[in-house]
Amino acid sequence: MFDAKEYRRRYYASHKEAAYKAYREWIAVHPEKRREYDQRYSRTCTLSHPEKNREKNRRWRLAHPEANRERLRQWDKLHPESARLRGPRRRAHLASVVATLTHSDWLELCWQHQMACVYCGVFGPLTIDHIIPISKGGPHIKENIVPACRSCNSRKGNKPEAQFKRANPKGKERKVN
Numbered sequence: 263m264f265d266a267k268e269y270r271r272r273y274y275a276s277h278k279e280a281a282y283k284a285y286r287e288w289i290a291v292h293p294e295k296r297r298e299y300d301q302r303y304s305r306t307c308t309l310s311h312p313e314k315n316r317e318k319n320r321r322w323r324l325a326h327p328e329a330n331r332e333r334l335r336q337w338d339k340l341h342p343e344s345a346r347l348r349g350p351r352r353r354a355h356l357a358s359v360v361a362t363l364t365h366s367d368w369l370e371l372c373w374q375h376q377m378a379c380v381y382c383g384v385f386g387p388l389t390i391d392h393i394i395p396i397s398k399g400g401p402h403i404k405e406n407i408v409p410a411c412r413s414c415n416s417r418k419g420n421k422p423e424a425q426f427k428r429a430n431p432k433g434k435e436r437k438v439n
């Protein structure tokens with residue numbers, strides 16, 4: 263019986279060079295198609311072989327630690343908001359607590375608090391603050407998180423929210439714009 267798929271596979275295997283040459287010629291004439299084709303092809307591969315792909319990426323990271331760090335640095339520079347989420351998420355995973363906070367959860371929380379620190383009310387770069395700290399078993403979920411400025415977050419440290427507020431009774435009144 264004629265198997266079209268098998269035929270194509272065998273044809274490609276025996277005409278690899280010619281097929282590749284034809285592809286090179288085609289992209290030379292249609293350079294704009296190149297990116298589109300490459301993207302679609304790599305996405306298909308990634309989606310259809312997730313484990314294989316993860317393994318490949320893992321090996322690449324191990325073989326190129328420097329390049330990997332540089333790549334992460336570049337990514338963080340382009341996505342500062344997401345970059346700030348990575349640290350706490352990592353700590354949550356290491357402490358094996360529940361971690362379901364998504365980027366949109368975080369943005370929603372920031373909007374709910376008018377983009378201001380819950381402790382001092384200052385506007386500016388906000389960091390994730392766990393009401394019950396991760397080190398005390400607090401989960402990394404929306405309900406256990408409030409946005410805090412860097413200075414309040416580091417002053418609060420590992421204290422639970424209530425304890426920190428008692429130590430800083432003025433809290434929200436100290437509004438600095």
Ligand SMILES: [Zn+2]
Pocket residue numbers: 379380381382383384410411412413414415
């Ligand atoms: Zn603050």
